[in-house]
Amino acid sequence: MKIFLNAGHGGNDPGAVGKSGLKEKNVAVQVVKILKERLILNGYPVQTYQEKYHYTEVSKEANKSGAALFISVHCNSAANPQAHGTEVLYYPTSNKGKELAAILQNELTKATGLYNRGIKPRGDLHVLKSTNAPAILAELAFISNPGEEKLLKENPEMFANAIWEAIKIYKTKGLL
């Protein structure tokens, strides 16, 4: 029941960049680092990976790892700085992925108080399509929204804890 944690973007790809200069790839690393600590402390085998050259590396590494669950951590971004809230993406035909997305969406909105944008099926994302394990991608908050950027910068732990709670619930339901 190894859990594979992917911090989104990496290498030459910073992901989205907030007004204060906060980079999505660095937020993702912070959240994944805290989440990894929680999981290891509680006896879960964990593997983390952030892309170095190209995003297609991620699912290859995940599939090699034999992980039972795949979580990719991202921040959302939009041209409109007022866009806000949290959402979780899953692969359309993955029932377990959809289940975990729903659990995580609930935990994230509960923990952060952010606007609930819901869970969304995405068949076009390489990382969800090419990973063998049930896979989700969390868009924690909008790095392009100054208020949410501040939250992502100052409180990565809050997001990590929400994901940790979701994994526990997923396991309690016998899905892991």
Ligand SMILES: [Zn+2]
């Ligand atoms: Zn991203």
